[in-house]
Amino acid sequence: MKNIDSYSHVRGESVYLDDIPVIRGTLYACVFDSPVAHGGLKSIDTSAAEQSDGVVCVITAKDLVGENQIGGVVPDEPLLAEGEVHFQGQPVAIVVAESDDQARKAAKLVTAEIEPLTPVTDPRVAAANGELIVPPKKFVLGDVTAAFARCEYVFEGRVELNGQEHLYIETQGAYAIPTEQGGIRVHSSTQGPTAVQRAVCRVTGLPMHKVEVDVQRLGGGFGGKEDQGNAWASIVSVAAQLTKRPVKYSLHRMEDMRMTGKRHPYSSDYKIGLDRDLKIIAYEAVFYQNAGASCDLSPAVLERTLFHCTNSYFIPNVTATAYSCRTNLPPNTAFRGFGGPQGMFVIEAAIAHAAENLGVTAAEIQRRNLLVDGDEFPYGQLAESDAAASWQQADEKFPLTRLQQEADEFNAGSKYFKKGVAVMPICFGISFTNTPMNQARSLVHVYTDGSVAVSTAAVEMGQGVNTKMAQVAATIFGMDIGNVKVHSTNTLRIANTSPTAASAAADLNGRATQIACETIRDRLFTVAKDLVEAATVEDLSLKDGFVYRSGERTALSWRALVAEAHLRRVSLSEHSHYATPGINFDWATAKGHPFSYHVYGTAFVGVTVDCLRGRYVVDYVKGCHDFGNSMNKAVDYGQIEGGIVQGLGWMTMEELVYDAEGRLRSNALSTYKVPDIHSVPKEIDIVPLADARSSLAIFNSKAVGEPPLMYGIAGYFAIRNAIRAFNGSSPTFDCPFTPEKVLMNLYSDDRPMSDE
Ligand code: MTE
């Protein structure tokens, strides 16, 4: 079944923030942001901007009615800089004008006197200076010290992982409209309507019931709008409060790239120990997370790095320590995988390191250490594991020895093109690791004409969650999906929402919608039982717009049933709540059962490297993925393909460059390269895991939003293997593997090319 948005998307009729008709009298905001990454803010001169054409006012920290604070986890993030500036791009003043052009022009006229301070961009330097966002976090299983003493082989190394720009097609933005009695309605491009509502309330001083946040859909979020929609919504709300007029701001691409946080770069150390049979018996990892200038979601991201630090492997002795380090970069934030990929890369690097030294393939070590049922994760949860099953099914369909042999044969006959193959098994925990966030609500109305309106906390951002919500209602009411309309995500209809994140939106909101629809259906059945003279309600079912009795269609249509129920004063509406059962986590012991279930899969990635130029192509990504009982194959395969390409982009070509002064140099699409149609794999062939275990998710489906991104990690190792086929070297683990870095590694040892 198609995504229900596909028709309006291709016709350009879907409504994003910038498509909302603008109300007469709307003003436009633009921020003046810090030109330097660190300094003492001595004074701000707004006089020239104030006199500029069309300018209504210029707002600085001292003008705010509420608090100058939007930090959700730790209160360390002023909306507008005060006293000091902490990153290049930090908002300092808001210029409000009659037109967008006038606001942008005037913002350039604001000046600030800033006394330079030394910026820190390296997380290890920040940690050495004691600049931690929160105290370090640690997972311990078994006893690594004793285990290392027993190991046959021990390897140590270091890994550098760069960040990643979200590059949602729709930039950040918001539109605030004053409502009566001092309220505000905010249209926001956010994954977290309630996070926006809280931030707006804080800076305006308004109670939550006076602030309505509405989200129609996003042109992509990828985690970048889980928390970071808050600033822009707060900026327009503050301006609307002070001017009593609607105020809008949508960022230009370069403003967005400069001012918003990204995937966290990490610098990490590992130590891995194996026994004679290549069983990993000890693993130690230390993660330095580059959090940027304020907390944002960094501690939660850091925690997920620890949760996924052993990926799909059982390792009986583990110590993993993680530091969230405050630097002078924009506050880094959620990005598809939420710290998991950074943890998983490091164990894969450690395995590759061991394999290269032991003269075996990494796949040999990977395969021998896959989790099985009952294995304990470092955080105490026991695996119900399909790790080996996905590996076996991938191997049956696409025999790895054959793929490796093809590459070896090709390499034997080719001097300047080399192929590399790598395997990436994944294991991704589903649930917010912060247990209280695992709840959702759904509001379902059946109207007297039989049509159905659904509202949930889920935000549609291209991942197809609205299609899945409509499918839930249509399935339970036995009707065509065209009779169901999924409405905008709105804090008046659904309060206290968790963000659409952690891949769990369909799971949580789908279950809430299921409960609401079943409650209404059961009420209708008590009416129908009378009308069709059924013995019990259990005899009744709904299909194709009719009531069925004992499997036989009756003359009673859905529409007639609904109309009659209304006449009998039976409620046709329901607001339902769902909370994932059975999950818990205690940071005092760092143990618990944080995940409802895990998603497993295994992918084989093959690449060809041009060893004269350093360029490469990804030939294939083949494998087996646990979709559960997919609710919508078209949507889920879209998530698989998009996730893989985004993961490959992070690993191979997307290179964030901050200079020593903390300024983003890769600040536009001319300098920041993302995958295009030419860089997607030539073939993506992912088969569903047969006999997948059941899950608590809606209709036995499984979360699919984030896990496939991590297959992209094999892209890095496949390129590495191709380089090794060329020169036998072991490149340092430094991502992304841009063509430039590949070229340097092809000729790193200054060895002259033979026979030239
Ligand atoms: N797919 C599209 N097209 N656009 C997005 O912004 N975000 C990803 C993923 N897939 C995203 C996407 C992220 S980071 C998450 S957490 C999930 O979708 C969230 O949606 P879900 O919970 O409905 O899977």
Ligand code: HPA
């Ligand atoms: N995933 C995504 N977003 C989150 C999480 C998580 O585990 N916890 C808090 N926000």
Ligand code: MOS
């Ligand atoms: Mo996704 S990083 O959990 O928004």
